[in-house]
Amino acid sequence: xxxxxxxxxxxxxxxxxxxxxxxxxxxxxxxxxxxSGGGKTTILKLILGxxxxxxxxxxxxxxxxxxxxxDELRAVRMKFSxxxxxxxxxxxxxxxxxxxxCLREYTKMSEEEIDRKVRELLRLVGVEQAMELMPEELSGGxxxxxxxxxxxAAYEPQMFLYDEPSTGIDPVNVDQICxxxxxxxxxxxxxxIVTHKIVDALKVAERFxxxxxxxxxxxxxxxxxxxxxxxxxxxxxxxxxxxA
Ligand SMILES: Nc1ncnc2c1ncn2[C@@H]1O[C@H](COP(=O)(O)OP(=O)(O)O)[C@@H](O)[C@H]1O
Ligand SMILES: [Mg+2]
Numbered sequence: 001x002x003x004x005x006x007x008x009x010x011x012x013x014x015x016x017x018x019x020x021x022x023x024x025x026x027x028x029x030x031x032x033x034x035x036s037g038g039g040k041t042t043i044l045k046l047i048l049g050x051x052x053x054x055x056x057x058x059x060x061x062x063x064x065x066x067x068x069x070x071d072e073l074r075a076v077r078m079k080f081s082x083x084x085x086x087x088x089x090x091x092x093x094x095x096x097x098x099x100x101x102c103l104r105e106y107t108k109m110s111e112e113e114i115d116r117k118v119r120e121l122l123r124l125v126g127v128e129q130a131m132e133l134m135p136e137e138l139s140g141g142x143x144x145x146x147x148x149x150x151x152x153a154a155y156e157p158q159m160f161l162y163d164e165p166s167t168g169i170d171p172v173n174v175d176q177i178c179x180x181x182x183x184x185x186x187x188x189x190x191x192x193i194v195t196h197k198i199v200d201a202l203k204v205a206e207r208f209x210x211x212x213x214x215x216x217x218x219x220x221x222x223x224x225x226x227x228x229x230x231x232x233x234x235x236x237x238x239x240x241x242x243x244a
Contacts, residue, residue, distance in 0.1 A: 007056035031201035081157035141173020
């Protein structure tokens with residue numbers, strides 16, 4: 001579904017990605033790993049056409065997205081459900097209204113249907129009781145879960161994109177987020193999770209990409225990841241022994 005063909009991207013003179021290539025099918029469970037500032041979020045923005053590569057091609061479902069207009073890109077973005085790192089809810093709306101907002105914006109549902117759908121979605125992530133709360137009253141984990149269902153509310157994506165979904169969240173909530181990520185991909189919908197926390201990536205993903213110095217230095221399964229001779233990944237893996 002997604003192919004990067006020698007994609008390079010720089011912010012000004014700072015090269016963030018250098019000739020990065022990979023192909024990901026819509027049903028794959030992929031983690032993109034790398035240190036902070038390594039270009040992970042940049043990859044997600046490129047997939048959505050929010051920024052354009054300096055060179056190389058990005059092909060989504062067989063189509064090069066580079067020449068696309070804003071309108072055409074909107075159709076591409078609808079294929080994905082994205083939860084950005086900031087994952088921010090609207091401060092001034094309560095939980096229920098936050099989720100309903102997307103339904104009003106993107107669908108033609110009646111208020112009654114919206115109400116039913118919002119309850120169903122919030123039940124799915126176990127925050128039904130918090131429906132009337134304001135975002136500031138939620139724990140970090142609940143906040144993230146509401147942000148995930150809000151992005152699910154409007155349409156059926158082919159694939160989910162998560163940017164650091166477990167960052168800044170306590171371990172119990174991380175486990176809930178991981179379970180939600182797996183639940184949502186049960187019917188064959190894949191995801192890309194971008195994270196600098198290998199521990200969490202191992203909980204959900206089957207395939208692992210690793211970026212280092214703007215380059216994709218590893219692309220393999222769990223077994224290959226565990227047995228890699230790449231020193232930088234071993235350093236990452238060592239975190240496991242301290243934190244697990
Ligand atoms: N809008 C921007 N303008 C300039 N530099 C940016 C911008 N966004 C990100 N960067 C820089 O690009 C590099 C990669 O960023 P990013 O993709 O966000 O990394 P990651 O998500 O892996 O932490 C970082 O050094 C970051 O400071
Ligand atoms: Mg990032």
